[in-house]
Amino acid sequence: MVLRRTARIGFLFSLPAIVFFILFLLIPVLSTFFLSFTEWKGFDLANIKFAGVSNFAELIEDKIFFISLKNTLLFVAFTTVALNILGYIGAAIIDSGRRGTGFFKNALFLPVLLAPIIIGIMWSRMLDAFGIVNQLLKAMEIIKMPILFLGDQRIALYTVIGATIWQYLGYDMLLYYAGLQGVPYELVEAATIDGASKWTIQLKVIIPSLSPVIAITMLLNMIGGFKVFDIVYVMTAGGPNNSSHVFATYLFQQAFRFNRMGYASVIAIVIIVFSFLAAIIRLKLVRQEE
Amino acid sequence: MIYLAGAVYLVPIIWVISLSLRSKKDVFSTIFFTRELHLENYFIAWKTFNFNLLFLNSCIITCVSVVIVLVVSSMAAYAFSRLKYRGSEFFFYAILLGMMVPPAAVVIPLFLIMKNLGLYNTHSALILAYIAFGLPIAVLIFRGFFLSVPAELIEAARIDGSSEVNTYLKIIMPLSTAAVATVTIFSFMQNWNEFLLALILLKDKLLYTVPVGMANLVGQWDSPWQLVAAGVIISSVPIFTVYLLIQDLFIKGLTAGAVKG
Numbered sequence: 304m305v306l307r308r309t310a311r312i313g314f315l316f317s318l319p320a321i322v323f324f325i326l327f328l329l330i331p332v333l334s335t336f337f338l339s340f341t342e343w344k345g346f347d348l349a350n351i352k353f354a355g356v357s358n359f360a361e362l363i364e365d366k367i368f369f370i371s372l373k374n375t376l377l378f379v380a381f382t383t384v385a386l387n388i389l390g391y392i393g394a395a396i397i398d399s400g401r402r403g404t405g406f407f408k409n410a411l412f413l414p415v416l417l418a419p420i421i422i423g424i425m426w427s428r429m430l431d432a433f434g435i436v437n438q439l440l441k442a443m444e445i446i447k448m449p450i451l452f453l454g455d456q457r458i459a460l461y462t463v464i465g466a467t468i469w470q471y472l473g474y475d476m477l478l479y480y481a482g483l484q485g486v487p488y489e490l491v492e493a494a495t496i497d498g499a500s501k502w503t504i505q506l507k508v509i510i511p512s513l514s515p516v517i518a519i520t521m522l523l524n525m526i527g528g529f530k531v532f533d534i535v536y537v538m539t540a541g542g543p544n545n546s547s548h549v550f551a552t553y554l555f556q557q558a559f560r561f562n563r564m565g566y567a568s569v570i571a572i573v574i575i576v577f578s579f580l581a582a583i584i585r586l587k588l589v590r591q592e593e
Numbered sequence: 594m595i596y597l598a599g600a601v602y603l604v605p606i607i608w609v610i611s612l613s614l615r616s617k618k619d620v621f622s623t624i625f626f627t628r629e630l631h632l633e634n635y636f637i638a639w640k641t642f643n644f645n646l647l648f649l650n651s652c653i654i655t656c657v658s659v660v661i662v663l664v665v666s667s668m669a670a671y672a673f674s675r676l677k678y679r680g681s682e683f684f685f686y687a688i689l690l691g692m693m694v695p696p697a698a699v700v701i702p703l704f705l706i707m708k709n710l711g712l713y714n715t716h717s718a719l720i721l722a723y724i725a726f727g728l729p730i731a732v733l734i735f736r737g738f739f740l741s742v743p744a745e746l747i748e749a750a751r752i753d754g755s756s757e758v759n760t761y762l763k764i765i766m767p768l769s770t771a772a773v774a775t776v777t778i779f780s781f782m783q784n785w786n787e788f789l790l791a792l793i794l795l796k797d798k799l800l801y802t803v804p805v806g807m808a809n810l811v812g813q814w815d816s817p818w819q820l821v822a823a824g825v826i827i828s829s830v831p832i833f834t835v836y837l838l839i840q841d842l843f844i845k846g847l848t849a850g851a852v853k854g
Binding site: 311314317319321328331396411415418421424433435481526537568574582 | 594595596598599600602603605606608609612621665666668669671672673675676677678679681684686687688689690691692693694695696697698699700701702703704705706721722724725726728729732757758761782785786788789793803804807808811812818821822825828829832833836840844847848
């Protein structure tokens with residue numbers, strides 16, 4: 304009797320969360336699949352037409368989609384690798400406990416607090432033809448003509464990647480720093496007594512015992528990379544000449560600039576598939592921890 | 594050395610501050626140090642960007658959504674940890690999976706749903722979306738915390754005839770201030786800086802949040818650099834202030850998403 308009563312109350316307690324989940328997450332995800340088979344003009348759902356798999360067929364032929372796929376993968380790969388390596392080095396520096404580490408930590412963490420949109424605005428100005436970077440390069444007579452960091456097809460994406468790394472380095476650093484606090488001191492001491500060099504201790508003792516932190520940090524960076532939108536939108540909007548599109552900016556362009564919501568839904572499905580793969584890995588990690 | 598490395602890292606921000614204090618003439622001629630300080634740029638930027646309104650909008654949307662997330666997620670987490678029922682595990686993992694849905698993947702149906710509910714171009718639309726996206730991680734954090742509360746405490750309350758609602762309100766929640774702080778900071782940052790959903794669900798300039806308002810003005814016409822720079826600084830001051838006041842809580846709150854999986 305008592306059990307059934309608490310069960311009912313339990314259900315009622317969780318009901319609001321379940322309703323939100325169904326209305327604004329589950330239904331949207333399911334309708335994305337439905338929308339990907341349709342086509343319509345404008346925002347009026349009354350004009351919706353079934354389009355079969357034509358959207359999917361178009362996607363396979365779409366050069367810009369494949370550019371966005373390549374760019375998203377490059378974005379994920381570069382940011383994840385750089386953030387983890389530099390984050391680890393940063394963590395080792397603050398862990399050394401030398402003077403100035405408090406300031407160093409705050410300096411690196413500061414950009415994490417800012418909206419990506421703000422970072423984008425800052426860096427666009429800095430790297431502009433008239434910005435400080437080109438000013439300095441000119442003053443040092445390294446270049447004669449300004450480098451168009453965001454206007455050159457070959458480097459625009461990497462410029463955005465650089466700004467992203469600058470923003471989130473402090474975040475990864477703190478995750479690694481927290482991880483370093485959990486490395487058993489006895490292990491390091493034992494290795495030192497055995498005459499292991501500093502480098503050997505880093506490689507053979509500290510890094511292996513950080514493996515759970517490495518896994519979760521890399522996963523978080525990858526998830527963040529797959530859904531990146533803000534900073535690309537504000538720095539390049541996918542340009543020049545569509546060369547720096549990622550999934551989310553291309554989807555936005557198709558759906559809200561060209562009014563092609565059916566086609567954009569196919570791109571949404573690609574994002575969902577990637578996210579779902581990451582979700583499975585993440586749930587595994589959560590369960591391992593429990 | 595370490596001080597120097599930290600300072601070099603902040604060069605972009607120092608440059609923006611320097612930019613924000615320059616006269617129109619000096620914007621492109623000076624590299625780093627300005628001769629004159631033009632503090633009035635801040636007043637002009639405040640007016641041009643209409644920060645009164647932007648901050649008010651961002652505050653309303655962020656605060657309302659954070660409060661509702663706190664209530665709804667802690668209730669659900671209590672059910673998923675201490676009032677389990679058949680199917681509660683299923684719902685818990687379903688909601689967790691929701692954490693993995695990036696806003697970009699569902700903006701189209703969300704936009705259509707809000708249009709059909711008549712909520713498009715209202716603050717409510719954005720608040721509802723922020724709650725939905727904020728719940729999963731909040732439920733996870735609260736559930737982890739509630740599981741660490743000794744079961745005897747809850748048993749004892751039950752035997753004393755305390756109702757479940759009473760136990761949740763009078764015993765569980767007062768013990769959980771740490772979790773409340775973590776969830777508050779995490780969702781506050783998330784919503785305060787959010788851009789994509791705000792860009793899509795709001796049309797009226799009078800409803801814009803800080804990020805959308807900034808992006809809109811900066812992109813719209815070639816705004817004078819010194820004003821853009823002042824705007825960047827103004828929009829960042831609130832979050833810096835809060836961070837400096839409660840640094841440790843902040844770091845804990847922001848890294849919670851990682852530690853908790």
